[in-house]
Amino acid sequence: MFTKIATKPVTNQVAAEMMLLSSREHDVTPSRRIVRDIEYSWSNSAMMNLYSGTTDPFSHRCRIVLFEKGMDFQVVDVDLFNKPEDIAVINPYNRVPVLVDRDLVLYEANIINEYIDERFPHPQLMPPDPLMRARARQLLHTLELELFSHIEALEKNQKGVDKPRAHVRDQLTQLAPIFAKQKFMLGDEFSMLDVAIAPLLWRLEHYAIELPKTAAPLAKYAERIFSRQGFIDALTPSERAMRR
Secondary structure: OOOOOOOOOOOOOOHHOOOOOOOOOOOOOOOOEEEEOOOOOOOOOOOOOOOOOOOOHHHHHHHHHHHHHHHOOOOEEEEEOOOOHHHHOOOOOOOEEEEEEEOEEEOHHHHHHHHHHHOOOOOOOOOOOHHHHHHHHHHHHHHHHHOOOHHHHHHOOOOOOOHHHHHHHHHHHHHHHHHHOOOOEOOOOOHHHHHHHHHHHHHOOOOOOOOOOOHHHHHHHHHHHHHOHHHHHHHHHHHHHOOO
C-alpha cells in the first residue's frame, strides 16, 4: 500500500518527484544459478545474455537487476576499448548494454530492465499500481536528464568537467534529506529507482565528486545499496577497483 511521504519543500526536480512516490512490499527472492563467461562464443543461446561493459555504469544497472532477480542468465563482458564487431551487428548504435533473449534484442538500460522486471516479476522492482509506476517512470526520466546525462562527461574527464561534476554533486546533496526519513527511493523497499542511481553513487570517488557533510543521509543510503548481495555480485573486478 502506498502512502505519501512528507518532506520539506525542495527546488530539486528529482527530489520533488520523489515526494510523490512511496513504499511497497516485495516477494522473497528465489534461489538462482548464475553463469558468467567472458569467453562467450557469440553464437545463438537459449539463455538470456547481457552484453555488458565491464566499467559501463548503464551496463552496471542491468547487471544489478539480473542478480537481484536470481534467474538463469549469462553476462558477456565487453571491453569498451576493444569492442567485438558483433556489438555493432546486434545494436546499430554499437553500444552496450545489449540484452539478447532468443529472438529478442534490446538496448538501452531502462528498456532492458523493465523487460526483465515484467518477465521475471519476483522480486518486483517497479510499482504494481499503474499510477505509481507512471510516476516512477517519470522520475527515472528526470534522473536521466538531471544526473545521468552528465555521466559521459564525467567518464571522459576532459577539460570543462568541473561544471558537470559540481552539478551532480549539488543535485545529490539536495536529495540527501529524503534519506533521513526513508531507506530507499520508494520508501522501505529496494526498487528500479535505486538500481538506476546505484552505479553513479558507487563511482563518486572515481569521478572525483566529494559530497558535503550535509549529504550524510545519502551516503548511508548508498551503503545500504552497496551491502545488498545482488549489488555485490553484479560488480566487475574493474568496478571493485573504483573504490578504495
